[in-house]
Amino acid sequence: MIDKNKHLIVVSVDALVFEDLEYAKELPMFGRLLREGALIERVRTIYPSLTHPVHATMLTGAPAGITGIDSNERFEPGNHYATWYNLLDEIQCDTILHAAKRAGLTTAVCTWPVTAKGSDVIDYLVPDLMDDYLVGREDDLIGLFRDYGAREEIIDIVEGALKRCDMKLGHPAFEEFQAYCCAKLIRRYQPNLLFTHLCYVDSMRHRTGVFSDQVKIAVRETDRWLSEIWQAVVDAGIEDSTDFVVLSDHGQMGICRRICPNVFLADRGYIRTDENGELVSWDAYVKTCALSAQVYLSRPDDKKLYDEIYTLLSEMAEEKLYGFERVFTVDEVKERYGLSGGFSFVLENDGFTSFSDEWVRPVVRELNITDYRYGKATHGHMPEKGPQPPFMGMGPSFKKGVVLPEGSILNHAPTFAKILGLELRDAVGKAVEEMLGI
Numbered sequence: 001m002i003d004k005n006k007h008l009i010v011v012s013v014d015a016l017v018f019e020d021l022e023y024a025k026e027l028p029m030f031g032r033l034l035r036e037g038a039l040i041e042r043v044r045t046i047y048p049s050l051t052h053p054v055h056a057t058m059l060t061g062a063p064a065g066i067t068g069i070d071s072n073e074r075f076e077p078g079n080h081y082a083t084w085y086n087l088l089d090e091i092q093c094d095t096i097l098h099a100a101k102r103a104g105l106t107t108a109v110c111t112w113p114v115t116a117k118g119s120d121v122i123d124y125l126v127p128d129l130m131d132d133y134l135v136g137r138e139d140d141l142i143g144l145f146r147d148y149g150a151r152e153e154i155i156d157i158v159e160g161a162l163k164r165c166d167m168k169l170g171h172p173a174f175e176e177f178q179a180y181c182c183a184k185l186i187r188r189y190q191p192n193l194l195f196t197h198l199c200y201v202d203s204m205r206h207r208t209g210v211f212s213d214q215v216k217i218a219v220r221e222t223d224r225w226l227s228e229i230w231q232a233v234v235d236a237g238i239e240d241s242t243d244f245v246v247l248s249d250h251g252q253m254g255i256c257r258r259i260c261p262n263v264f265l266a267d268r269g270y271i272r273t274d275e276n277g278e279l280v281s282w283d284a285y286v287k288t289c290a291l292s293a294q295v296y297l298s299r300p301d302d303k304k305l306y307d308e309i310y311t312l313l314s315e316m317a318e319e320k321l322y323g324f325e326r327v328f329t330v331d332e333v334k335e336r337y338g339l340s341g342g343f344s345f346v347l348e349n350d351g352f353t354s355f356s357d358e359w360v361r362p363v364v365r366e367l368n369i370t371d372y373r374y375g376k377a378t379h380g381h382m383p384e385k386g387p388q389p390p391f392m393g394m395g396p397s398f399k400k401g402v403v404l405p406e407g408s409i410l411n412h413a414p415t416f417a418k419i420l421g422l423e424l425r426d427a428v429g430k431a432v433e434e435m436l437g438i
């Protein structure tokens with residue numbers, strides 16, 4: 001049953017973990033969510049535990065093998081800064097945004113990953129602009145927002161947000177921009193469904209480690225943006241018909257080095273370079289997913305090549321020297337995590353190493369806090385490892401005080417669909433009925 005007077009606001013606090021709630025519960029908005037809402041303490045995310053794959057899953061209820069978003073970036077061998085998966089069209093299955101459109105509900109999205117250029121489906125879209133979109137167009141941000149899906153009727157909101165903060169400065173200016181846009185969209189349009197994504201906590205974890213004073217500051221600042229968004233709900237007069245969800249996509253784990261497995265493949269002739277070290281051709285190539293890596297074969301059906309690489313990688317994993325502690329075949333990750341793609345193997349980190357895809361020495365490289373893959377902490381690892389992301393929901397659809405110790409991120413989108421009375425066609429997960437009062 002579709003109720004066009006219902007509202008659901010979903011805020012993803014990137015890399016928030018259950019352990020943060022001990023501090024966050026003293027803050028106004030997190031405290032209110034924890035007192036007045038339902039909580040899943042630890043949510044099992046997908047593999048790889050990377051932002052764009054997980055955010056696609058949170059729109060679909062399906063793992064990466066079904067959404068097709070198998071990493072943050074596409075596989076572009078030789079390109080260390082490959083194009084990010086970020087367009088709504090790249091998701092290969094039904095999303096809750098499509099479901100809402102079919103049902104005649106209004107939707108707003110503010111910089112949620114993998115929704116750019118989705119304005120045929122999303123009514124009010126402030127697209128997430130990736131760094132490579134900005135190259136050469138730093139002074140044409142409004143044009144970029146238009147090109148990636150912002151409709152003319154909300155351009156004044158984007159302009160107002162840009163006046164408030166220079167989003168090119170990164171975090172937390174970017175979150176100030178987002179909170180402003182969300183509040184304006186809610187006050188003006190009261191959309192039935194709104195998704196937004198705040199990254200300051202994630203950014204501080206990458207820069208300063210999994211737990212630090214700066215992470216606490218980021219949690220406190222995030223509470224301020226949550227309060228700003230909630231105040232818009234109150235001002236719009238939709239407080240009693242709005243469910244407010246705050247969730248997270250993954251945790252992070254500390255690292256102390258990054259390693260380049262492609263160097264070992266080049267040593268054995270599987271990667272060939274010219275005299276300048278530029279990539280010429282390859283039979284096997286390791287693509288980094290930060291704390292995991294996906295190994296592609298040029299001829300996946302060549303059994304001799306497959307066996308050679310599998311044996312080599314398995315021997316290296318046993319040595320416990322090369323940064324990875326295990327090698328999965330694609331069949332194993334499909335069975336275990338619903339992950340599949342064009343790769344043949346997945347390498348899982350050894351607990352302190354991130355992967356880099358350079359094919360020239362040095363094999364071990366320094367950390368670099370300007371790249372999410374190589375900061376003091378990062379993610380992409382097996383979802384059962386490390387601190388886990390929580391889920392909080394308050395409002396008319398949630399049972400106050402329900403605390404579930406664990407859950408699955410595959411259930412988030414089906415839960416949203418249940419709240420709004422929508423049919424989600426390709427979801428693998430199920431609505432979490434225990435915390436819903438509908």
Ligand SMILES: [Zn+2]
Pocket residue numbers: 014015050051052202249250
């Ligand atoms: Zn993330």
